[in-house]
Amino acid sequence: MSTEWFFKCPDKLCKEYPPPIAGMFDMLKEKAENSDFPKCNCSRLYDIFINFEFGLYGKLLHCFYPSTIPNWRGRYNQKWEYYPFLVIVDPDDKELWSKNYYLWFPYWHVVGTKKLKKYGQWAQCLDTDVFVDLLRQAREKGYKL
Secondary structure, eight states: OOEEEEEEESSOOOOOOOOOOOOOHHHHHHHHHOOOSSTTTTBBOOOEEETTTOOOOEEEEEEOOOOOOOOEEEEGEEEEEEEEOOEEESSHHHHHHHHSSSEEOOEEEETTTTOOOOOOOOOOOOHHHHHHHHHHHHTTTTOOO
């Protein structure tokens, strides 16, 4: 995956280190489930920044995943779960990238009893109900999408 992410405390004097997170899937899932994540020991919320290989860099504002996770049985009767995310990014360079928010749609398949996480490498094709559900969640947070 060529997209990088990191935490940064908004208090420039803070010397705390961010919490250890297993990977981007876990970070996005936790952020979607917990608006107080990630919290710094100085009691402020860390900002999360996303750095895309194609040049866009910005602050993660919110992220969402479907209320009901699509799932099915695959080959060898393994359970597959599909986690499409809607990530709202505020770009750092407004002149280059525009003043609008960027919507990023990373996704993972979580497979089997070991919960193997497979990152989706290509643009996704969403069921209409899943896409509408993600838009509803963002609108409830005040985004005019």
